[in-house]
Amino acid sequence: MKHGMTTLRLVVLGAESVGKSAVTVRFLTRRFIGEYNSDKDLLYRSTIKQEDSFIELEILDTCSQKRNSEVPRESHVQWADCFVLVYSICDVKSFEKCKYILKSLQKMKSPFIVPILLLGNKKDLDHRRQVGLDEGHEMAQENSCQFYEVSAAETFMPINIAFQALLKDAKVIQLQKSNILRRRRSSLLNVSRKISAIFGRKDNDVDKKRPSCDVVPDFAMSF
Ligand SMILES: Nc1nc2c(ncn2[C@@H]2O[C@H](COP(=O)(O)OP(=O)(O)OP(=O)(O)O)[C@@H](O)[C@H]2O)c(=O)[nH]1
Numbered sequence: 001m002k003h004g005m006t007t008l009r010l011v012v013l014g015a016e017s018v019g020k021s022a023v024t025v026r027f028l029t030r031r032f033i034g035e036y037n038s039d040k041d042l043l044y045r046s047t048i049k050q051e052d053s054f055i056e057l058e059i060l061d062t063c064s065q066k067r068n069s070e071v072p073r074e075s076h077v078q079w080a081d082c083f084v085l086v087y088s089i090c091d092v093k094s095f096e097k098c099k100y101i102l103k104s105l106q107k108m109k110s111p112f113i114v115p116i117l118l119l120g121n122k123k124d125l126d127h128r129r130q131v132g133l134d135e136g137h138e139m140a141q142e143n144s145c146q147f148y149e150v151s152a153a154e155t156f157m158p159i160n161i162a163f164q165a166l167l168k169d170a171k172v173i174q175l176q177k178s179n180i181l182r183r184r185r186s187s188l189l190n191v192s193r194k195i196s197a198i199f200g201r202k203d204n205d206v207d208k209k210r211p212s213c214d215v216v217p218d219f220a221m222s223f
Pocket of ligand 1: 012020022125150153
């Protein structure tokens with residue numbers, strides 16, 4: 001294992017044809033292995049360098065055509081450490097869908113903080129814009145998520161910046177979670193040690209008080 005390696009799982013969600021696959025592939029250019037699962041979702045695995053450490057990253061690009069629901073799959077939500085929600089700036093319905101997905105995600109992940117990146121894609125089609133930049137900002141602010149407008153049809157860099165910002169947040173939250181779990185585990189261990197110390201002492205005390213030879217064996221009585 002490389003020094004400072006973290007493992008993160010990311011799910012890409014959004015309405016149909018907003019560019020979920022396009023942004024994912026743009027981010028992972030030349031550094032992924034992809035495979036389809038039984039739902040025709042595409043799972044990518046890749047090692048991403050971030051500052052001086054590495055992230056072992058799994059990305060699930062969900063296939064929206066078969067299930068056009070606002071509620072993400074429970075199995076996807078439980079599997080993932082972070083999410084990318086994509087809408088098209090030319091499709092107000094896809095933006096509305098992100099709103100519902102955001103609410104569902106927060107409900108399903110509660111009480112944990114969920115690292116989410118909201119991506120307004122197809123920025124190159126500004127002449128067909130239906131969703132304002134300020135609307136994207138507002139929704140991101142209301143839901144405490146990262147927000148970027150990008151174009152998967154254009155350059156790699158803005159998409160890379162957006163994904164890297166999400167992964168940075170996800171790493172911090174994962175570290176906080178594992179610290180909380182470690183603390184909980186060690187305090188549980190302390191409690192269980194204390195309990196066994198108390199009961200262990202009691203057992204010894206009982207042993208000490210027990211009379212040494214109360215029971216006379218049957219055969220002794222016959223003499
Ligand atoms: N102009 C433009 N077209 C884009 C952009 N991103 C994706 N597209 C086009 O939008 C269409 C849908 O892109 P996909 O990446 O397949 O979208 P998707 O959300 O993964 O689609 P489904 O999973 O099938 O719902 C394709 O024709 C892409 O070429 C973009 O940034 N700009």
